[in-house]
Amino acid sequence: MTPLFTRARRRLSRMPPPLVLATLYISLIFIGALAFLLPFSTPRPISFTDALFTSASAVTVTGLAVIDTQHDMTLAGQMILTVLIQLGGLGLMTFAVLILSALGLPIGITQRVYLREDLNQTSLRQLGELVRVILKAVLLCEGVGALLLALVFVPEYGFWPGVWHAIFHSVSAFNNAGFSTFSEGLTGWATDPVVNLVIPALFIIGGIGYVVISDILRHRRRWRAYSLHTKLTLTGTAILIPWATLSFAVLEWNNPDTLALQDAAWERMLISWFQGVTTRTAGFNTVDVGGLHDSTALMFISLMLIGGGSTSTAGGIKVSTFVVMLLATIAFFRRQTQLSAFGRSIGLVQVLKVMALTAISLILVFVGVFLLTATHDGHFLDISFEVASAFGTVGLSRGYTAELTDFGRMVIIAIMFLGRVGPLTLGFFLATQMTPRVKYPEGQVHLG
Amino acid sequence: MTPLFTRARRRLSRMPPPLVLATLYISLIFIGALAFLLPFSTPRPISFTDALFTSASAVTVTGLAVIDTQHDMTLAGQMILTVLIQLGGLGLMTFAVLILSALGLPIGITQRVYLREDLNQTSLRQLGELVRVILKAVLLCEGVGALLLALVFVPEYGFWPGVWHAIFHSVSAFNNAGFSTFSEGLTGWATDPVVNLVIPALFIIGGIGYVVISDILRHRRRWRAYSLHTKLTLTGTAILIPWATLSFAVLEWNNPDTLALQDAAWERMLISWFQGVTTRTAGFNTVDVGGLHDSTALMFISLMLIGGGSTSTAGGIKVSTFVVMLLATIAFFRRQTQLSAFGRSIGLVQVLKVMALTAISLILVFVGVFLLTATHDGHFLDISFEVASAFGTVGLSRGYTAELTDFGRMVIIAIMFLGRVGPLTLGFFLATQMTPRVKYPEGQVHLG
Numbered sequence: 001m002t003p004l005f006t007r008a009r010r011r012l013s014r015m016p017p018p019l020v021l022a023t024l025y026i027s028l029i030f031i032g033a034l035a036f037l038l039p040f041s042t043p044r045p046i047s048f049t050d051a052l053f054t055s056a057s058a059v060t061v062t063g064l065a066v067i068d069t070q071h072d073m074t075l076a077g078q079m080i081l082t083v084l085i086q087l088g089g090l091g092l093m094t095f096a097v098l099i100l101s102a103l104g105l106p107i108g109i110t111q112r113v114y115l116r117e118d119l120n121q122t123s124l125r126q127l128g129e130l131v132r133v134i135l136k137a138v139l140l141c142e143g144v145g146a147l148l149l150a151l152v153f154v155p156e157y158g159f160w161p162g163v164w165h166a167i168f169h170s171v172s173a174f175n176n177a178g179f180s181t182f183s184e185g186l187t188g189w190a191t192d193p194v195v196n197l198v199i200p201a202l203f204i205i206g207g208i209g210y211v212v213i214s215d216i217l218r219h220r221r222r223w224r225a226y227s228l229h230t231k232l233t234l235t236g237t238a239i240l241i242p243w244a245t246l247s248f249a250v251l252e253w254n255n256p257d258t259l260a261l262q263d264a265a266w267e268r269m270l271i272s273w274f275q276g277v278t279t280r281t282a283g284f285n286t287v288d289v290g291g292l293h294d295s296t297a298l299m300f301i302s303l304m305l306i307g308g309g310s311t312s313t314a315g316g317i318k319v320s321t322f323v324v325m326l327l328a329t330i331a332f333f334r335r336q337t338q339l340s341a342f343g344r345s346i347g348l349v350q351v352l353k354v355m356a357l358t359a360i361s362l363i364l365v366f367v368g369v370f371l372l373t374a375t376h377d378g379h380f381l382d383i384s385f386e387v388a389s390a391f392g393t394v395g396l397s398r399g400y401t402a403e404l405t406d407f408g409r410m411v412i413i414a415i416m417f418l419g420r421v422g423p424l425t426l427g428f429f430l431a432t433q434m435t436p437r438v439k440y441p442e443g444q445v446h447l448g
Numbered sequence: 449m450t451p452l453f454t455r456a457r458r459r460l461s462r463m464p465p466p467l468v469l470a471t472l473y474i475s476l477i478f479i480g481a482l483a484f485l486l487p488f489s490t491p492r493p494i495s496f497t498d499a500l501f502t503s504a505s506a507v508t509v510t511g512l513a514v515i516d517t518q519h520d521m522t523l524a525g526q527m528i529l530t531v532l533i534q535l536g537g538l539g540l541m542t543f544a545v546l547i548l549s550a551l552g553l554p555i556g557i558t559q560r561v562y563l564r565e566d567l568n569q570t571s572l573r574q575l576g577e578l579v580r581v582i583l584k585a586v587l588l589c590e591g592v593g594a595l596l597l598a599l600v601f602v603p604e605y606g607f608w609p610g611v612w613h614a615i616f617h618s619v620s621a622f623n624n625a626g627f628s629t630f631s632e633g634l635t636g637w638a639t640d641p642v643v644n645l646v647i648p649a650l651f652i653i654g655g656i657g658y659v660v661i662s663d664i665l666r667h668r669r670r671w672r673a674y675s676l677h678t679k680l681t682l683t684g685t686a687i688l689i690p691w692a693t694l695s696f697a698v699l700e701w702n703n704p705d706t707l708a709l710q711d712a713a714w715e716r717m718l719i720s721w722f723q724g725v726t727t728r729t730a731g732f733n734t735v736d737v738g739g740l741h742d743s744t745a746l747m748f749i750s751l752m753l754i755g756g757g758s759t760s761t762a763g764g765i766k767v768s769t770f771v772v773m774l775l776a777t778i779a780f781f782r783r784q785t786q787l788s789a790f791g792r793s794i795g796l797v798q799v800l801k802v803m804a805l806t807a808i809s810l811i812l813v814f815v816g817v818f819l820l821t822a823t824h825d826g827h828f829l830d831i832s833f834e835v836a837s838a839f840g841t842v843g844l845s846r847g848y849t850a851e852l853t854d855f856g857r858m859v860i861i862a863i864m865f866l867g868r869v870g871p872l873t874l875g876f877f878l879a880t881q882m883t884p885r886v887k888y889p890e891g892q893v894h895l896g
């Protein structure tokens with residue numbers, strides 16, 4: 001290794017992990033933007049903000065689009081998009097583990113101990129091993145997904161185009177990116193059984209988080225052996241999916257723009273299932289999002305803010321955060337002084353975290369909506385939907401993306417970025433690591 | 449005392465205070481509704497839901513109105529309205545002290561000890577004393593307020609009508625009810641210096657809370673002697689008022705429907721000041737709320753959700769709750785294991801409370817907006833504004849109150865009621881007072 005490289009590596013290793021992640025993401029976004037500006041990426045020249053927005057949306061695996069992936073991109077452009085999605089998704093999955101361990105560290109306990117205890121990693125070398133395992137698993141899932149999707153797309157589009165559609169959608173689904181090579185998204189396959197099983201399977205695996213996956217792989221179906229985090233995430237997911245599916249079915253059953261386009265009840269249920277699983281973070285759609293009832297759109301906003309699993313490609317405040325918030329609320333009203341679930345207590349410091357994360361997320365979304373309403377015309381619901389979609393890196397849109405000015409695009413790019421590298425990471429930068437030396441007597445505050 | 453009365457009193461004293469409060473409020477709302485249905489209350493007969501909505505709005509000191517107080521009510525009707533506002537406001541101020549002490553009780557410590565420590569009350573007899581003190585203070589403030597307002601209204605409307613307008617507005621302002629005997633609210637006095645000083649003074653005193661007032665009366669200007677609660681509430685208020693005033697001025701300065709109606713800068717600042725102080729809970733308006741920019745309306749929603757001071761006539765999650773939420777967020781990002789302010793620590797159980805209260809409030813507002821969007825047409829922003837206004841018992845409206853169906857009115861009545869007797873009280877009912885007997889080992893959850 002050259003001394004220059006060694007020095008750079010040493011400097012990098014001294015930077016806090018979130019700063020490394022943020023730097024890499026920003027670099028990747030700009031490199032991607034430059035790649036999209038190359039003449040072979042698009043059939044017609046696109047503007048710099050078009051390129052920057054598309055690259056940011058890909059790297060943050062959001063899926064909001066200002067240019068049409070099908071018609072305004074060449075095959076080369078679509079390949080660049082795939083690479084950006086893959087790097088963005090992978091980068092997060094591996095870095096998320098590092099960041100979360102750093103942030104989850106109780107003060108005074110070294111990262112090494114934490115990693116050993118919780119992730120079975122004892123050193124940076126084992127972390128390298130972890131990255132290799134993740135990489136292998138990702139490629140395996142995406143390969144199987146592409147093969148199955150090819151069964152649908154090849155008969156329709158011929159061999160090579162069909163294979164490319166399959167690979168693109170497999171990568172996009174596994175990384176929860178929500179980009180599609182079809183202008184209308186997956187609305188053409190709204191009732192196709194393969195698409196409705198393979199794509200959700202990919203984004204559920206990709207969106208549930210490394211910790212959960214490794215728990216399941218290690219302990220198989222022995223529920224009792226799972227960690228508390230896995231139990232909370234699985235329980236939360238198992239409640240949220242049927243809830244979202246049924247709510248969607250009830251609210252949209254007779255909407256002529258969405259479910260009522262299909263006659264059969266099973267077709268309407270299949271579409272409801274897809275929307276029920278995709279909304280929290282994947283961002284694919286098999287119905288016209290702009291045609292949803294206002295009440296459904298509001299339900300979608302709440303799901304997008306909740307998001308997927310920690311240490312996954314998902315955005316939002318995360319399922320585990322949401323579940324702990326609900327548990328803490330219930331515990332308080334039951335006058336329990338201790339918070340517990342599945343035979344494990346949840347420390348009050350964890351509750352402090354949940355509140356910090358929820359508060360900073362709400363403030364971020366609020367500021368985003370505020371900046372857009374102050375500078376843009378447009379329906380308040382559409383603006384709120386767009387901002388929630390960017391924050392949860394979901395990528396669903398009621399058509400507002402197209403109406404954004406350059407300033408509005410910068411706002412959405414910023415929210416996608418912050419939604420991706422995490423509100424916690426944002427806090428990491430603000431952190432001045434001081435602890436009070438004095439132990440104060442406790443005061444009484446009246447709340448509510 | 450008759451045995452019947454003694455038995456009733458004994459039964460009442462065994463009920464938990466929030467249940468007593470809720471029962472009294474519901475009874476008062478129905479009695480008020482019946483009174484409004486009497487022929488001498490209104491010049492034309494009104495429907496039962498009109499009467500119920502008006503009574504609920506008065507008793508919960510919200511101020512949302514389906515009938516015009518100026519034209520659709522007789523003097524007798526306005527007097528009934530005044531009595532309902534006064535009973536609603538007073539009832540809450542006194543009961544709030546009881547409820548908060550009951551809920552603030554750490555398990556195992558008796559209410560008596562808590563009351564002695566924190567409110568200098570040692571028995572129910574002293575609580576009776578407290579009610580008398582509050583009553584005296586209320587009548588004093590309202591009397592002085594009415595006298596000062598009479599200086600404005602008597603020259604304009606003649607002696608008796610002027611005196612009545614003054615009394616009504618004084619009671620309405622002190623109790624943060626926001627009702628006005630003028631159809632256009634206070635827009636006619638938008639730049640009147642007396643109205644702009646007396647009315648805000650009344651609702652600030654009424655809305656800052658008993659604990660703060662008694663601290664100030666006892667310790668005068670000795671800041672260091674104040675309790676933590678007083679310091680947090682005063683600091684929060686001192687930041688929120690200039691913030692709201694300046695934001696309003698900046699956002700609305702050139703809006704031809706609001707501030708730009710006035711030419712002079714001082715007049716625009718005076719109107720901004722009034723809107724800056726009224727929005728969190730009082731609900732009076734000197735501009736047309738329907739004419740506000742969307743961004744201003746959004747800022748108003750955030751202020752209405754924050755609300756006023758604990759143990760006051762204000763609604764919302766309360767200033768102290770909001771401040772503790774911000775402090776907890778900052779503390780977390782500074783990696784402090786202890787939360788403190790003004791040389792006092794804030795226990796993590798308090799943080800748990802803040803989270804429970806915020807979560808239940810957000811869920812309530814979300815469900816309200818959802819029910820209205822699912823059953824009514826209308827702009828999402830207007831609906832959100834209406835629900836936030838009902839929850840914060842503010843009473844500002846962008847005109848949506850008039851469009852409510854009977855079902856929608858019931859939703860708003862329920863939200864006003866819950867916003868008033870407090871999300872904490874709601875939780876009090878749900879509470880089954882169990883604590884886990886086992887001390888569980890602590891689990892690790894990944895958040896964000």
Ligand SMILES: [K+]
Nearest residue numbers: 062177283394
């Ligand atoms: K996405």
Ligand SMILES: [K+]
Nearest residue numbers: 510625731842
């Ligand atoms: K009010």
